[in-house]
Amino acid sequence: MARSQPSPLPAAFFNRPTLTVARQLIGARLVRILDGVRLVGLITETEAYFGFDDLASHAKAGRTIRTDPMFGPAGHAYVYFTYGSHWMLNAVTEAEGFPAAVLVRAIQPVEGIAVMMERRLGRDTLGPGKLTQALGITKSENYLPLTEANSRLWIETGVLVPDKSVTIGPRVGLNKTPEPWFSKPWRFLVKDQLNTER
């Protein structure tokens, strides 16, 4: 089966409805250059955070120092710190001025696996705080455009994942978020391991 060469996803890819972006990022390649080493993972889990009204989104508090990247142009990174030790990676979506983003919750390593394993002390990369640790993503990657190949961090075309391989359900870790936001089916998750051959 022929597959196209990977190319970075353009800003126009991210400047679209957040749910569409969240779904289409499943199977995309997340590329990180860390200390000159190329680390790549296929995105296997995402969640959409959409607008001022979404009470699960940080943007519910308005535009603050922390949430500022969410209001910025699509295709940039929104990286924030939580629970005293974890960094979360988001890709900003929608038009500038409208707060929305897709949280990258899990990757399946395909390149630089040994380095990622070492950084994770042999544990997996399935979890939003785990993948950022594996890839060395912190505050310094906040605001970074994810649309430029050969920078420090970008997202490029990967494998096509059919609907039958994707589970859609409510977002997790929301705790006290009220309905209807608590149950919005805005989480996308690959059911089984992805075929990484290209």
Place this chain on the structure above:
DNA sequence: AGCACGATGCTCT
């Protein structure tokens, strides 16, 4: 294999 809980520090009230 599943659940409960403590760690830990930054952001916003």
Place this chain on the structure above:
DNA sequence: GAGCATCGTGCTT
């Protein structure tokens, strides 16, 4: 000063 878009450990089943 409270509350996290979480993780890992340790204990129970």
